[in-house]
Amino acid sequence: MLLAPLFSPDDLRRWRSCERRFWLARHRLQRGEPMTALQPPPDPDVALRASFPHADTVAPPQTPSQWVQAMGHTLDCLDSDEHLPEGWAILGACLTSEDRVQVRIDVLGAAPGGGLRLYKVRHATVGDDSDIDTVALWTHVAARCGFAVQGAGLLLVDTDFVYPGHGCYAGLFREVDLRPVLGTRPVAQWLGSMRHCERGAEPAATPGPHCHQGEGCEFAASCNACAPPRRARRAGGAGGPLQFVPAAATVARAWPHPRHCLRIDTIGMAVPVWSGTRPYQTLPFQWSCATEAADGQWTEQHFLADGQGSDPRRAFAETLLRALGTEGAVLAYNAGFERNRIRELAQWFDDLAPALDALQARIVDLFQIAREHCHHPVMAGSWSFRAIARAVAPELDMDVRLDPALGERANPTAQSVYALMQKPGQRLAVRHACREALQAHGQRETVVLRRLVGVMEGAGE
Ligand code: SF4
Structure with missing residues (x-):
């Protein structure tokens, strides 16, 4: 008699979640087909x-x-x-x-x-x-x-x-x-x-929240009763271009040049890699900035903390101060996030604090203006950065793109790509690919901000 494969903790997890899931996985194993580990x-x-x-x-x-x-x-x-x-x-x-x-x-x-x-x-x-x-x-x-x-x-x-x-x-x-x-x-x-x-016989499907918990059940697609819930959209249709009320143009045209469109990315690592930091502490690792001069010319600047081992926060703060200078508006979306990161940098570095604190008065929150003065069907009632990106830059893919063969999960985030890049002993080729993916991501985000500013300025024309 052929013995069934030994039980494992994954079998128990599946059985505790759904008998049918357990049964399907076990019968797949008995046919010699591998199952993906639930928790490596x-x-x-x-x-x-x-x-x-x-x-x-x-x-x-x-x-x-x-x-x-x-x-x-x-x-x-x-x-x-x-x-x-x-x-x-x-x-x-x-x-x-x-x-x-x-x-x-x-x-x-x-x-x-x-x-x-x-x-x-x-x-x-x-x-x-x-x-x-x-x-x-x-x-x-x-x-x-x-x-x-x-x-x-x-x-x-x-x-x-x-x-x-x-x-x-x-x-x-x-x-x-x-x-x-x-x-x-x-x-x-x-x-x-x-x-x-x-x-026993194949158990009946018992659809419920357990079908979608964690990474979701691997049999959801073939388990007809358990199709994933469709995300409700509060509005449909592509609609025309994003429109602001004319009052937004008055506000936008008054922003002084140079205008800096700024995005900051942070990470909170379970295992801290920089001395003096705690687990899950919010730490900035990348800024991206597109600057418009008074003559309408745009320039791009970017910083990514890619040194392994040494604390990059000082370099982050110094390069940011150089990029933003002492004049002009600093335009951010949901700017409370950028404000807080700059405030934290000022708390860490006494000598840089006056210059960092001076940035606060120049920061403009584009989210507040967008929420009050615009809406668009593709935003589906949301004013998140991704929703506004769908409206002003529909051709841009806002996901971070990295070759899955490099060891990252299917839908990587800026944080997961950065963590992959910073893994001790990481291969140079992987680090290079991560750096490119993160830079491209930051650049796409500043394109969205530039477009948004342009739409605001042109409101009512
Ligand atoms: S999709 Fe749901 S009901 Fe079907 S096997 Fe998976 S957990 Fe069970």
């Missing part, structure tokens, strides 16, 4: 290694024979007679229980009073129900393998952590003890129900 394990990156400086790392297995090797490696580490130093753990410990569940545990270490403790690592500030399910399953497997599990929990990012630099990430993660809630997860009973479901 975290890289044992520099931050995790710093928390467990004496860790053994088990490479992620891909094939059955690699799983056998990985389990052997895990058991060798656990059987070692050597004294285990403080901070010892196995990163990516691989275990299989006799009830046919296979798991790769993010962190498996020695508990202070004897026995083992295990952790799931989340590059996030909070965990969710599926994290508890996963830890409960890992605990079940470790116990069935004969290990005394004395501790189980999550390692979450501590937002109070301040990165001192030099790769010192000790203290980045905070532990959340899950033992008090693991009793609410009857894992052995679940596994029995999963086996029963797998052997």
Whole structure:
């Protein structure tokens, strides 16, 4: 008799979300068709290694024979007679229980009073129900393998952590003890129900919010009852050109030259890479500026923090001050965002603060004028930057474009592309492609601002 593939945490996640999803995935696996991992394990990156400086790392297995090797490696580490130093753990410990569940545990270490403790690592500030399910399953497997599990929990990012630099990430993660809630997860009973479901007939579809949670169900397209909800549009039709009331032209023509159309991009990284910064702290990494001189000529300037390791904020502030000079209007959309970033730069750099603070009085918020004086069918009742871009620059694709082969997700954002570029040890070719994608993105955004200013000035003509 051919045995079904071993159960994994992904099977449990699917089963907890929808029996039909679980059944379809399991039958696909039985036919030898691969399934995409729902939550790929975290890289044992520099931050995790710093928390467990004496860790053994088990490479992620891909094939059955690699799983056998990985389990052997895990058991060798656990059987070692050597004294285990403080901070010892196995990163990516691989275990299989006799009830046919296979798991790769993010962190498996020695508990202070004897026995083992295990952790799931989340590059996030909070965990969710599926994290508890996963830890409960890992605990079940470790116990069935004969290990005394004395501790189980999550390692979450501590937002109070301040990165001192030099790769010192000790203290980045905070532990959340899950033992008090693991009793609410009857894992052995679940596994029995999963086996029963797998052997039974294909369950009926039960459409609901679970079909679209997270990345969404991989069977939604073939599950007729579960077509994704259509986004409602409050108005239809392409309409003509964007129109402003004539009063907008009076306001726009009064803006002094040089006029600087400014966009700033920021990122909040779970694992800070610049010393003195915290996890998820909003940090500026790119500005893009199109400047119109009094004679109507436009020039483009751009800054992207692409040095790895060194804090780019000072260079960001200095180059921005040079680009914006001391005269003219600074035109931004939803300008509170740009105002706040400039205010933060002034707080970080005392010597630059007077010049940065002086920018505040020159900033004009185009969003306020747009919201009061224009609307267009393609904006569908929204005044977001993307909505206004659809109205003034419909031919521009406002998504960030990067070759998926470079390792980025299907719909990258400026932030995800920047994070990819800044990944330690990133290949030069990838960094170069990211830089080009980000620059092109910033340039398209300033084109939208230029068009918007032009439409405002021409209102009523
Ligand atoms: S689309 Fe919804 S009902 Fe259908 S299998 Fe997926 S989660 Fe279940």
